[in-house]
Structures are given as C-alpha cells and as structure tokens.
Amino acid sequence: MNISYDEQLQPYLASLVPPRPPELQAMEAYAQKHHFPIISPASGHFCYQMTRMIGAKQVFEMGSGFGYSTAWFARGVRENGGGLVHHVVWHAGLSNQAKGHLGRLGLDDLVKFTVGEAVAALREMAGPFDLIFMDINKDGYPGALPVIAEKIRPGGVLLVDNLIWSGRIFDEADQSPATTAIREFTQLITQSPNWITSLAPIGDGLIVATRV
Template identity: 30%
Template sequence: MSRSFLDFTPALGAYLDAQLPPEPAVEARLRAETAVLGERSRMQIGPDQAQLMRLLVLAFQARRIVEIGTFTGYSALIMAGAMPTGGKLITCDVEEETTAIAHRYWREAGVADRIESRLGPAIGTLDAMLAKDGPSSIDLIFIDADKPSYDAYYERSLKLLRVGGLLLIDNTLWSGKVADPSAQDESTSVLRALNEKIARDTRVTASIVPIGDGLTVAVKN
C-alpha cells in the first residue's frame, strides 16, 4: 500500500511522488506485472517505501539480509541492488508461482546471484539459519509476511540480527486499524500487540515511520 492511511491531499501526494528519483525500467515493469494480480497486488510495497529501504541498505552497508515474505520480489530487488559487492540476501516464501515472477526480474536486473530463495514456512527457515549460522549473523531483516506469525518472526529476527543490525517490519499501522479499538480480528490484534511490545522492548530502539502501510524501523541494542 502507498500512504493509504494518511490524510494527504491529492496535490501533496502527487508532489511527493514527483520527488522520487527516476525509477529503473525493470522495477517499473515488475510493479506493473504485480498490479494485474488484483487485490493481492496490495501486498507489494510502494516506490516511496522502496526508496527509503534502498537508502537504509546503503546507509547500513548491509551485506547479509533476510527477507520474510517475498511475493513477486520487488522489495528483494530493491535491497539486493543496494547491497555491497559480495552481499547475500535470503528470501523466505511459500508461494512458488509468485516467487517464479520474482526470479525472472532478479535475473533481468542482474542481482540473481545475490539472492538465495528458500521456499517453505519462514519459521522453519529461520530456525535452520539459527542452528547453522548461529545468532548475530545478519545485518538487516525485513518482515512482510503473514501477520499472525509476526511475533514469532520478530523474536527469531532479534536472535539472528547482530548488535546494531536493522529490523524493518511492514504493515504496522494496518490501514489505521491498530488504532481502532473495535477492530479485533487476529491480524490487527497481533500487530497492535507487537507495536506495544516493541515500544517497551529494551532490546531495540525503534520508530514507526508513517510510510506505506506503516514501517517499523528498529535497531538491535
């Protein structure tokens, strides 16, 4: 989603979009192909959030990245393109069809050699990484997958991240539903509880950035 919960005027929204740098053609084509997937296309981050994530990868010089929830591969494409030479991005997803779309665009963009795609439940993938590589082995983790598992992803991510590592969590404002007491569905309740947990968690320094559908940015203390 792109700024759906914020009260931007159309003029201001158009102005902000116009300030984004020119979009590479491969990124624009991937977004266009994803857009025809109907309601599911809302799972993809917008170009404004993509630009912020690109900047964060560059600023942190993240060489080891994990993405939990890949969809058609747009966010992985952005992050892989910003990684230093020799970096590796591990993606986790369960959908073969959408992951196949991702692989096409990663190859076209010339970043496929930086990305290792792991199909299967992400919790199992994260546990296997902890068993093999141990804790504190990852520079940056992006969570954008099934909401009921967010707390489990969060806890495993904190184990995998090095001190000073960056954790990005998407959809943490959830179209504003987290602020609506009448919204008690499972996904909203999980996100609301996680936001409150992170605000009190001394293991991280965090802020919710009102971009897209809400992006929590946290550094492991």
C-alpha cells in the same frame, strides 16, 4: 491542516523517489493490476537507503512475494560491494516469478531463493544478519520477534511493513487476528530494551528498529 494520509501523503512521497529501472516499474504495474500487496516505491527506496546506510551485506527477507522488495535490497547490497539477500516465500510460483524479475534486473547472483515458511527458514539459519525485513502474514509478527532478535547482529536493522494497516489499527472495533497482532507487535518492539524503534508513516507504516 487536514492531511489525507492515503490521497496526498503517499503520492507525494512516491514523487520524491528517483527514477528506477523499467523492470521495477513493470513489477509495480503488475502488483496494481493483480491486487498483489507489495511495499510502496517510497518504502522500497527507504529499504534501499537503509541497506546502503548500514553497509548491509547479509539480508534476510521474510515474505518476499514476487521479488519487488528483494530487488531494492539487492540493489543496495550490490552497491555495498556484494553479499546475499535471502528471498523467502512459501509459494514456488512466486519464487520462480521473482527469479525472472531479478535475473532481468541483473541482480539474481546476489539472491538465494528459498520456498518455505519464513520464520522456520530464519530459525534454521546461522546468521547473523545485518538487516532483516518482515512482511509475512500479520498474525505471525509477534511470534517472529524472538527469532529475529536471535539472528540479527547488534546494530543490525529490522524493517517491518504494514504497521499502520491502512488505518485499521485505529479502529477499536477491529479485533481481527491480523490487526490485533500488529498492535501487539508494535507494543512488544517499542517497549523492548533490546530495540531502538521508530514507526515511519511511509507506505503502510514501516517500523525501523535497531538491535541494541
């Protein structure tokens, strides 16, 4: 059997996502038009599901863009009875854009917006967090892991995007800093006794890890 990862699997997974608000669909259309990398709808739904599954109320997002992934976490947190989702990105323009989207979704009262470098922002936080999501520049992944491990509660969930990296991880000729860092991060977390980890082939590859 020949499954084309990009052409068949991802549209199929997207087709299984329940109907979502027009504002979320508008964000997806904007991302596609402007080539802005957001998580896939199926990844978003998965993030929402994880938030509900563990009853997360305190969520820290690293590399939030214009708020698409934030919206999925905030929906889950609202249904969990409320809490706080940290939206952290280093561009003020994206932070403002996110405020608009989350306001129109009626979720902005659950979100704290921070403009800055995400690992440094997390380091400043008292925590602990129930759930941390990482989607920053890929060469920052390995260095972020010890900070995340310190700030997440035992039993908390770490979600990390882009671990398949459009298949570039399989190309041995690709020794770019981003691809190398993704390989290194994957080895670090899957071999660590501090985490129980699986890599789900949803979107661009989503790691789901539980803090032991």
